[in-house]
Amino acid sequence: MKQSSRDTTPPSKLVAGRDYPRTYREFVKSFHDDGACAAYLECLRWPNGFKCPACGVTAEPWRQTRGRLVCSACRHQTSVTAGTILDKTRTPLTTWFEAAWHVTTAKNGLSAKTLERTLGTRYRVAWTILQRFRVAMVRAEREQLSGNVEVDEALVGGVEHGAKPGRGTDKCVVAIAVEVKQPKGFGRVRMRHVPDASDFSLRPFVCDMVAPGSTILTDGWSGYSRLSNCGYTHRKTVMSASEDPAHVAMPGVHRIASLLKRWILGTHQGSVSDEHLQSYLEEFTFRFNRRTSRSRGLVFRRLLEQAVATGPVTDAEVTHGYYW
Protein backbone atom coordinates (compact mmCIF):
# COMPACT_ATOMS: atom_id res chain seq x y z
CA MET A 1 0.00 0.00 0.00
CA LYS A 2 1.28 3.37 -0.95
CA GLN A 3 0.51 6.37 1.17
CA SER A 4 -0.73 9.30 -0.83
CA SER A 5 1.36 12.40 -0.89
CA ARG A 6 -1.58 14.44 -2.14
CA ASP A 7 -2.28 17.50 -0.01
CA THR A 8 -5.78 17.89 1.26
CA THR A 9 -7.11 20.64 -0.94
CA PRO A 10 -9.64 22.83 0.85
CA PRO A 11 -12.93 22.88 -1.08
CA SER A 12 -12.58 26.64 -1.47
CA LYS A 13 -9.78 26.07 -3.98
CA LEU A 14 -11.38 23.38 -6.07
CA VAL A 15 -13.36 25.37 -8.60
CA ALA A 16 -11.68 28.43 -10.08
CA GLY A 17 -10.66 29.68 -6.64
CA ARG A 18 -14.11 29.12 -5.13
CA ASP A 19 -15.87 26.16 -3.60
CA TYR A 20 -18.59 26.05 -6.24
CA PRO A 21 -18.88 26.57 -9.99
CA ARG A 22 -20.55 29.78 -11.12
CA THR A 23 -21.25 28.81 -14.71
CA TYR A 24 -21.81 25.68 -16.74
CA ARG A 25 -18.42 26.25 -18.37
CA GLU A 26 -16.71 26.24 -14.95
CA PHE A 27 -18.73 23.18 -13.99
CA VAL A 28 -17.64 21.22 -17.07
CA LYS A 29 -14.00 22.25 -16.59
CA SER A 30 -13.93 21.29 -12.92
CA PHE A 31 -15.74 17.96 -13.01
CA HIS A 32 -14.39 16.33 -16.15
CA ASP A 33 -13.84 12.87 -14.62
CA ASP A 34 -14.83 10.71 -11.65
CA GLY A 35 -11.57 11.49 -9.84
CA ALA A 36 -12.30 15.21 -9.83
CA CYS A 37 -15.87 14.54 -8.62
CA ALA A 38 -14.64 12.23 -5.84
CA ALA A 39 -12.09 14.81 -4.65
CA TYR A 40 -14.85 17.41 -4.40
CA LEU A 41 -17.15 15.04 -2.49
CA GLU A 42 -14.29 14.21 -0.14
CA CYS A 43 -13.88 17.88 0.77
CA LEU A 44 -17.62 18.26 1.31
CA ARG A 45 -17.89 15.09 3.42
CA TRP A 46 -14.71 15.57 5.46
CA PRO A 47 -13.92 19.30 5.46
CA ASN A 48 -11.31 18.75 8.20
CA GLY A 49 -9.70 15.76 6.49
CA PHE A 50 -10.72 12.10 6.15
CA LYS A 51 -12.34 10.70 9.28
CA CYS A 52 -12.58 6.92 9.43
CA PRO A 53 -16.24 5.84 9.74
CA ALA A 54 -15.14 2.70 11.65
CA CYS A 55 -12.67 3.95 14.28
CA GLY A 56 -13.28 7.71 14.12
CA VAL A 57 -9.60 8.63 13.69
CA THR A 58 -8.87 11.65 11.51
CA ALA A 59 -5.81 10.95 9.40
CA GLU A 60 -4.86 10.97 5.73
CA PRO A 61 -5.98 7.56 4.38
CA TRP A 62 -4.07 5.23 2.07
CA ARG A 63 -5.47 5.48 -1.43
CA GLN A 64 -6.07 2.45 -3.60
CA THR A 65 -7.47 1.90 -7.06
CA ARG A 66 -11.10 2.68 -7.88
CA GLY A 67 -11.37 5.30 -5.16
CA ARG A 68 -10.89 2.97 -2.22
CA LEU A 69 -9.71 4.68 0.96
CA VAL A 70 -8.01 2.67 3.69
CA CYS A 71 -7.83 3.97 7.26
CA SER A 72 -4.18 4.21 8.33
CA ALA A 73 -5.13 3.46 11.95
CA CYS A 74 -7.50 0.45 11.69
CA ARG A 75 -7.20 -0.52 7.98
CA HIS A 76 -10.95 -0.22 7.44
CA GLN A 77 -11.73 0.04 3.72
CA THR A 78 -14.26 2.58 2.54
CA SER A 79 -14.91 5.16 -0.19
CA VAL A 80 -16.24 8.69 -0.32
CA THR A 81 -19.67 7.45 -1.40
CA ALA A 82 -19.99 4.48 1.02
CA GLY A 83 -22.70 5.06 3.62
CA THR A 84 -24.13 8.07 1.75
CA ILE A 85 -27.03 8.63 -0.60
CA LEU A 86 -24.66 7.57 -3.44
CA ASP A 87 -23.87 4.26 -1.72
CA LYS A 88 -23.16 1.33 -4.11
CA THR A 89 -24.09 3.33 -7.17
CA ARG A 90 -22.95 1.93 -10.51
CA THR A 91 -23.64 5.26 -12.21
CA PRO A 92 -20.47 7.32 -12.82
CA LEU A 93 -19.99 10.28 -10.47
CA THR A 94 -19.81 12.57 -13.50
CA THR A 95 -23.42 11.59 -14.28
CA TRP A 96 -24.50 12.32 -10.69
CA PHE A 97 -22.78 15.70 -10.85
CA GLU A 98 -24.35 16.53 -14.22
CA ALA A 99 -27.76 15.68 -12.74
CA ALA A 100 -27.11 17.75 -9.60
CA TRP A 101 -26.13 20.71 -11.77
CA HIS A 102 -29.33 20.57 -13.85
CA VAL A 103 -31.60 19.90 -10.86
CA THR A 104 -30.27 22.95 -9.02
CA THR A 105 -29.79 25.38 -11.90
CA ALA A 106 -32.98 24.80 -13.91
CA LYS A 107 -35.47 27.31 -12.54
CA ASN A 108 -38.19 24.70 -12.09
CA GLY A 109 -36.05 21.59 -11.87
CA LEU A 110 -36.72 18.83 -14.36
CA SER A 111 -38.62 15.58 -14.68
CA ALA A 112 -36.99 12.16 -14.81
CA LYS A 113 -38.03 12.00 -18.50
CA THR A 114 -36.19 15.24 -19.29
CA LEU A 115 -33.19 14.18 -17.19
CA GLU A 116 -33.05 10.87 -19.07
CA ARG A 117 -32.70 12.77 -22.36
CA THR A 118 -30.25 15.32 -20.91
CA LEU A 119 -27.92 12.70 -19.42
CA GLY A 120 -28.35 10.13 -22.19
CA THR A 121 -29.02 7.42 -19.62
CA ARG A 122 -31.85 4.97 -19.11
CA TYR A 123 -35.05 6.33 -17.54
CA ARG A 124 -34.55 4.18 -14.45
CA VAL A 125 -31.12 5.73 -13.80
CA ALA A 126 -32.47 9.27 -14.10
CA TRP A 127 -35.43 8.46 -11.84
CA THR A 128 -33.18 6.86 -9.19
CA ILE A 129 -30.83 9.85 -9.13
CA LEU A 130 -33.72 12.28 -8.73
CA GLN A 131 -35.34 10.21 -5.97
CA ARG A 132 -32.09 9.88 -4.03
CA PHE A 133 -31.38 13.60 -4.33
CA ARG A 134 -34.89 14.33 -3.00
CA VAL A 135 -34.13 12.29 0.09
CA ALA A 136 -30.94 14.31 0.56
CA MET A 137 -32.85 17.58 0.19
CA VAL A 138 -34.94 17.02 3.31
CA ARG A 139 -31.81 17.02 5.47
CA ALA A 140 -31.07 20.58 4.38
CA GLU A 141 -34.38 21.71 5.89
CA ARG A 142 -34.18 20.81 9.55
CA GLU A 143 -34.31 24.21 11.21
CA GLN A 144 -37.81 25.06 12.42
CA LEU A 145 -39.80 27.97 11.03
CA SER A 146 -40.37 30.93 13.35
CA GLY A 147 -42.03 34.35 13.64
CA ASN A 148 -45.44 34.62 11.99
CA VAL A 149 -46.30 31.36 10.25
CA GLU A 150 -49.38 30.72 8.12
CA VAL A 151 -50.63 27.13 8.15
CA ASP A 152 -53.31 25.66 5.90
CA GLU A 153 -53.99 22.59 3.79
CA ALA A 154 -54.19 22.31 0.01
CA LEU A 155 -55.52 19.55 -2.24
CA VAL A 156 -52.91 18.39 -4.73
CA GLY A 157 -52.67 15.90 -7.58
CA GLY A 158 -55.03 13.02 -8.25
CA VAL A 159 -57.72 12.94 -10.87
CA GLU A 160 -60.88 14.95 -10.46
CA HIS A 161 -64.04 13.06 -11.15
CA GLY A 162 -65.88 16.16 -12.23
CA ALA A 163 -68.07 16.14 -9.15
CA LYS A 164 -68.76 19.14 -6.95
CA PRO A 165 -65.67 21.06 -5.89
CA GLY A 166 -64.04 19.53 -2.83
CA ARG A 167 -65.93 16.28 -3.22
CA GLY A 168 -65.60 13.15 -5.31
CA THR A 169 -61.88 13.65 -5.84
CA ASP A 170 -58.91 11.48 -5.00
CA LYS A 171 -56.64 14.42 -4.36
CA CYS A 172 -54.01 14.34 -1.63
CA VAL A 173 -54.06 16.61 1.39
CA VAL A 174 -50.86 18.64 1.76
CA ALA A 175 -50.25 20.63 4.93
CA ILE A 176 -48.32 23.83 4.21
CA ALA A 177 -46.57 26.19 6.62
CA VAL A 178 -44.94 29.41 5.43
CA GLU A 179 -43.27 32.30 7.26
CA VAL A 180 -44.92 35.62 6.47
CA LYS A 181 -42.80 38.78 6.65
CA GLN A 182 -43.81 42.33 7.49
CA PRO A 183 -44.82 44.41 5.63
CA LYS A 184 -44.90 41.78 2.85
CA GLY A 185 -43.14 38.78 1.38
CA PHE A 186 -42.53 35.20 2.47
CA GLY A 187 -39.74 33.40 4.23
CA ARG A 188 -39.22 29.65 4.30
CA VAL A 189 -41.78 26.95 3.63
CA ARG A 190 -42.43 23.40 4.90
CA MET A 191 -44.87 20.81 3.55
CA ARG A 192 -46.18 17.40 4.47
CA HIS A 193 -48.46 14.95 2.69
CA VAL A 194 -50.96 14.09 5.45
CA PRO A 195 -53.71 11.44 5.42
CA ASP A 196 -56.43 13.97 6.26
CA ALA A 197 -57.09 17.42 7.72
CA SER A 198 -57.75 16.24 11.27
CA ASP A 199 -56.16 17.59 14.44
CA PHE A 200 -54.37 14.22 14.68
CA SER A 201 -52.60 14.84 11.33
CA LEU A 202 -52.11 18.59 11.44
CA ARG A 203 -50.89 19.19 15.00
CA PRO A 204 -47.75 16.97 14.74
CA PHE A 205 -46.92 18.71 11.46
CA VAL A 206 -47.04 22.14 13.11
CA CYS A 207 -45.10 20.95 16.20
CA ASP A 208 -42.36 19.41 14.02
CA MET A 209 -42.01 22.32 11.63
CA VAL A 210 -42.57 25.46 13.72
CA ALA A 211 -40.54 26.63 16.73
CA PRO A 212 -42.45 27.10 20.01
CA GLY A 213 -43.20 30.75 20.75
CA SER A 214 -44.09 31.46 17.12
CA THR A 215 -47.42 32.92 16.06
CA ILE A 216 -49.52 30.54 13.96
CA LEU A 217 -52.08 32.02 11.59
CA THR A 218 -54.88 29.70 10.47
CA ASP A 219 -58.49 29.77 9.43
CA GLY A 220 -61.22 28.62 11.79
CA TRP A 221 -60.84 24.90 10.97
CA SER A 222 -61.20 22.62 14.01
CA GLY A 223 -58.01 20.75 13.07
CA TYR A 224 -56.06 23.71 14.43
CA SER A 225 -58.09 24.33 17.55
CA ARG A 226 -55.55 22.92 20.03
CA LEU A 227 -52.43 24.74 18.84
CA SER A 228 -52.46 27.24 21.70
CA ASN A 229 -51.85 24.27 24.06
CA CYS A 230 -48.60 23.51 22.21
CA GLY A 231 -46.63 26.64 23.03
CA TYR A 232 -47.84 28.83 20.15
CA THR A 233 -49.78 32.03 19.91
CA HIS A 234 -52.69 31.05 17.68
CA ARG A 235 -54.40 33.71 15.58
CA LYS A 236 -57.53 32.53 13.84
CA THR A 237 -59.23 34.20 10.93
CA VAL A 238 -62.72 32.75 10.83
CA MET A 239 -63.84 32.74 7.21
CA SER A 240 -67.56 32.74 7.75
CA ALA A 241 -67.22 35.93 9.79
CA SER A 242 -64.86 37.53 7.34
CA GLU A 243 -65.56 39.54 4.21
CA ASP A 244 -62.28 38.39 2.63
CA PRO A 245 -62.08 35.41 0.32
CA ALA A 246 -59.73 32.70 1.60
CA HIS A 247 -56.77 33.69 -0.53
CA VAL A 248 -56.72 37.20 0.90
CA ALA A 249 -56.80 35.96 4.49
CA MET A 250 -54.05 33.33 3.88
CA PRO A 251 -52.01 34.88 1.06
CA GLY A 252 -48.83 32.93 1.81
CA VAL A 253 -50.24 29.43 1.77
CA HIS A 254 -52.48 30.28 -1.19
CA ARG A 255 -49.47 31.47 -3.20
CA ILE A 256 -47.33 28.42 -2.30
CA ALA A 257 -50.15 26.02 -3.14
CA SER A 258 -50.66 27.56 -6.57
CA LEU A 259 -46.90 27.50 -7.32
CA LEU A 260 -46.76 23.87 -6.20
CA LYS A 261 -49.70 22.85 -8.39
CA ARG A 262 -48.27 24.72 -11.38
CA TRP A 263 -44.89 22.99 -10.87
CA ILE A 264 -46.49 19.54 -10.72
CA LEU A 265 -48.59 20.24 -13.81
CA GLY A 266 -45.78 21.96 -15.73
CA THR A 267 -42.48 20.24 -14.98
CA HIS A 268 -44.05 16.89 -14.15
CA GLN A 269 -47.13 16.98 -16.40
CA GLY A 270 -49.26 16.23 -13.38
CA SER A 271 -47.96 12.67 -13.11
CA VAL A 272 -47.14 12.47 -9.41
CA SER A 273 -48.34 9.37 -7.59
CA ASP A 274 -49.49 9.37 -3.96
CA GLU A 275 -46.57 7.26 -2.76
CA HIS A 276 -44.03 9.68 -4.22
CA LEU A 277 -45.79 12.97 -3.48
CA GLN A 278 -43.71 13.67 -0.36
CA SER A 279 -40.45 13.46 -2.29
CA TYR A 280 -41.72 16.02 -4.79
CA LEU A 281 -42.72 18.25 -1.89
CA GLU A 282 -39.15 18.00 -0.56
CA GLU A 283 -37.72 19.06 -3.90
CA PHE A 284 -40.15 21.97 -4.22
CA THR A 285 -39.33 23.09 -0.66
CA PHE A 286 -35.56 22.84 -1.20
CA ARG A 287 -35.77 24.98 -4.34
CA PHE A 288 -38.30 27.49 -2.97
CA ASN A 289 -36.25 28.10 0.18
CA ARG A 290 -33.21 28.89 -1.97
CA ARG A 291 -34.98 31.10 -4.52
CA THR A 292 -32.97 34.15 -3.45
CA SER A 293 -29.58 32.39 -3.28
CA ARG A 294 -26.92 34.64 -4.83
CA SER A 295 -25.62 31.80 -7.01
CA ARG A 296 -27.16 28.61 -8.40
CA GLY A 297 -23.69 27.10 -8.01
CA LEU A 298 -24.03 27.49 -4.24
CA VAL A 299 -27.27 25.50 -4.36
CA PHE A 300 -25.48 22.83 -6.40
CA ARG A 301 -22.80 22.62 -3.71
CA ARG A 302 -25.42 22.45 -0.96
CA LEU A 303 -27.19 19.53 -2.64
CA LEU A 304 -23.95 17.52 -2.96
CA GLU A 305 -23.03 18.41 0.63
CA GLN A 306 -26.34 16.92 1.75
CA ALA A 307 -25.91 13.93 -0.55
CA VAL A 308 -22.76 12.85 1.31
CA ALA A 309 -24.25 13.74 4.72
CA THR A 310 -27.32 11.53 4.19
CA GLY A 311 -27.42 7.75 4.68
CA PRO A 312 -28.25 5.25 1.92
CA VAL A 313 -31.74 4.46 0.64
CA THR A 314 -32.83 1.10 -0.71
CA ASP A 315 -34.06 0.29 -4.21
CA ALA A 316 -37.45 -0.52 -2.71
CA GLU A 317 -37.65 2.96 -1.20
CA VAL A 318 -36.80 4.52 -4.55
CA THR A 319 -39.47 2.41 -6.28
CA HIS A 320 -42.28 2.41 -3.74
CA GLY A 321 -41.73 5.63 -1.86
CA TYR A 322 -39.38 6.63 0.92
CA TYR A 323 -40.64 6.46 4.49
CA TRP A 324 -40.28 10.05 5.71
Ligand SMILES: [Zn+2]
Ligand atom coordinates in the same frame (compact mmCIF):
# COMPACT_ATOMS: atom_id res chain seq x y z
ZN1 LIG B 1 -10.20 3.48 11.13
